[in-house]
Amino acid sequence: MTTAPSADFVMARLQxxxxxxxxxxxxxxxxxxxxxxHGDIRFTRPTLAALRALLxxxxxxxxx
Numbered sequence: 001m002t003t004a005p006s007a008d009f010v011m012a013r014l015q016x017x018x019x020x021x022x023x024x025x026x027x028x029x030x031x032x033x034x035x036x037x038h039g040d041i042r043f044t045r046p047t048l049a050a051l052r053a054l055l056x057x058x059x060x061x062x063x064x
Contacts, residue, residue, distance in 0.1 A: 014048055022055050 011029070018027050018036075025038045033046040036055055043058070045051040 011048070018048060018052055021052065022059070025055065027051075 015027050025036045028035045033044055034048045034051045035044040036051055043054055045054060
């Protein structure tokens, strides 16, 4: 019988993917959700998926 990975393991893997996708950004999790910080720019969203979607839009609008 196999066991499913823990929620903490899954979230750690998703955070690693976010760091690879958005170099230079730091990702933090707290009670209100997820925050991404890059210099003076700070975005917070309730889920990591929503935060990554916002960062993709931000990157596209900045031409990167």
